[in-house]
Amino acid sequence: MLAAHVAGAKSGGASSPGQLLVEQGLACLNTDDLTCAERKFRESLQLDPAMVIVYPKLAAILYKQRRFDEAVALLLRCPNRTDLDVREQLGLALFKTKTPQPTEAAGVLEGVLKERPESFAAHLQLGEYYLKTNPRRAAIALQAYLDNRPSVLAGSDRQIVTLLGTALILARDWPAAIRTFENLVRTRPADLGAKISLATAYTGANSCDKAIALYVPMLEEAPRQPSIYYNLAKCYYQLKQLDDAEREALHYSRIKTSDPKAHVLLADVRRAQGRYGEALAAYQEARRLDPDKSSIALIARIGMCDLKLRNFKAALAELEAAGALAPDDLELRDAIASARKALAAQGVSATPSAPDMSP
Numbered sequence: 001m002l003a004a005h006v007a008g009a010k011s012g013g014a015s016s017p018g019q020l021l022v023e024q025g026l027a028c029l030n031t032d033d034l035t036c037a038e039r040k041f042r043e044s045l046q047l048d049p050a051m052v053i054v055y056p057k058l059a060a061i062l063y064k065q066r067r068f069d070e071a072v073a074l075l076l077r078c079p080n081r082t083d084l085d086v087r088e089q090l091g092l093a094l095f096k097t098k099t100p101q102p103t104e105a106a107g108v109l110e111g112v113l114k115e116r117p118e119s120f121a122a123h124l125q126l127g128e129y130y131l132k133t134n135p136r137r138a139a140i141a142l143q144a145y146l147d148n149r150p151s152v153l154a155g156s157d158r159q160i161v162t163l164l165g166t167a168l169i170l171a172r173d174w175p176a177a178i179r180t181f182e183n184l185v186r187t188r189p190a191d192l193g194a195k196i197s198l199a200t201a202y203t204g205a206n207s208c209d210k211a212i213a214l215y216v217p218m219l220e221e222a223p224r225q226p227s228i229y230y231n232l233a234k235c236y237y238q239l240k241q242l243d244d245a246e247r248e249a250l251h252y253s254r255i256k257t258s259d260p261k262a263h264v265l266l267a268d269v270r271r272a273q274g275r276y277g278e279a280l281a282a283y284q285e286a287r288r289l290d291p292d293k294s295s296i297a298l299i300a301r302i303g304m305c306d307l308k309l310r311n312f313k314a315a316l317a318e319l320e321a322a323g324a325l326a327p328d329d330l331e332l333r334d335a336i337a338s339a340r341k342a343l344a345a346q347g348v349s350a351t352p353s354a355p356d357m358s359p
Contacts (some may be wrong), residue, residue, distance in 0.1 A: 007304045016048065018044045018045075018048035022040070022041070022045065022322050025038075025041045028040060029057070029061075034061050041054050041057060050079055052079065055089075059071040075093065088121070090108060094108065105129075107131075119148070120144075124145040124149075127141035127163065131166075135169075139171055142163055164180060168180060168198065169201055169327070177201040177204070181194055182198060199214040199215050212235050212239075215231065229251040230261075231246075232248045233269070237269055246270065249266040252265070260289045263282045264282070264286045264298065264301075267279040267283045277306045279305050283298060283302045296322045303317075303319035304319075307319070316336065316340060319339060
C-alpha cells in the first residue's frame with residue numbers, strides 16, 4: 001500500500017517525445033490521477049523502452065491498484081535491473097505474488113535498505129514478513145518504518161504501532177511491549193485489543209497484579225478471547241491463588257480442549273493443591289495430545305506426580321528420562337534419589353524400564 005509513495009529520480013527534461021510523456025505522467029501523479037499517469041508512462045515506454053525511470057513509477061501505480069503480477073512482469077523487463085528504485089519496487093511486488101512469501105523478496109529488500117535505509121515501504125514489508133519467524137527483526141523494521149514514513153501516512157501509525165507491540169510480545173521484550181501498549185491504552189482507553197495485549201505483556205513480565213487488574217473487567221470477552229482465561233489462570237497460579245487459578249484454567253481447557261498447554265496449566269494447579277491423581281491425568285492428556293513434543297519439564301512433572309502417588313517404578317523411569325536431558329537439575333536429582341530409595345525399601349530393583357511415552 002505504500003509503494004506508490006516511494007521517491008524516484010526526476011525526469012531529465014522534455015528533449016524527446018518520450019521524456020515529454022514522462023513529465024506529463026509525473027504531473028498526473030501529482031494530482032493522484034493514476035489512470036492518466038499509467039497511460040502516459042506506458043506511451044513513453046512504447047517510444048523509448050530504455051527509460052529506466054519509468055519502470056518503478058509505473059510499477060508503483062500497479063502495486064497501489066493491487067496488480068502485483070503485472071508489476072513484477074514489468075520490472076523484470078527493465079533494461080537495468082540493478083537500479084535501486086527498480087529493485088525496491090520489485091522486492092515489494094514479489095512479496096504480494098506468492099504464498100508463502102518468497103525469501104528472495106526479503107533478500108531484495110534487505111539489499112535495498114543497505115543503500116537506502118530510509119525506505120519506509122521496505123521496512124514495513126519486512127516488518128510484516130518477519131513477524132512470526134523473527135519478531136526481534138520485525139520490531140526493528142517496524143520502528144524504522146515509523147521513524148521514516150512521510151507525514152501523509154501518519155494516520156496509519158496506530159495500526160503499525162500495534163503491530164510493533166505484537167512483535168515485541170512475540171520477542172518477549174516485555175518492558176518495550178509494556179511501554180508500547182501503555183501508550184496505546186493511554187491515548188484510546190476503550191481499545192480492547194490494546195488492553196488485552198498490555199495485560200499479556202504484564203503477564204509475561206510477571207507483573208501479575210497489573211495483569212489481573214486489567215483482565216478481570218474484561219472477563220465477559222474471555223469466551224471470544226480465551227487467552228484471557230489462560231493468562232489470568234497463570235497469574236493466579238503465580239500468586240498462589242489456586243482456587244481462582246483452577247477456575248480460569250478450567251474455563252480455558254473447556255474452550256481449547258485440544259491445546260496441550262491448557263491441560264498442563266490445569267495439572268500444575270492441581271499438583272500445587274496436592275491433588276496428584278488429577279494432576280497426573282491432566283499431564284498425561286497433554287502428552288496424548290502432542291506426544292512428539294513432550295518436553296523434559298512435562299516428563300519430569302509426570303514423574304513427580306507418580307512419586308507422590310507411590311508409583312515408584314514408573315516415577316523412576318520418567319524422572320531418569322528427564323534427568324538424562326537435564327543432568328544439572330537438582331530437584332530432579334533429589335526426586336530420582338527418593339524414587340530409588342523407596343524402591344530399595346520395597347526390595348524392588350532400582351533399574352528403571354524405559355518410560356511409556358505412547359499417547
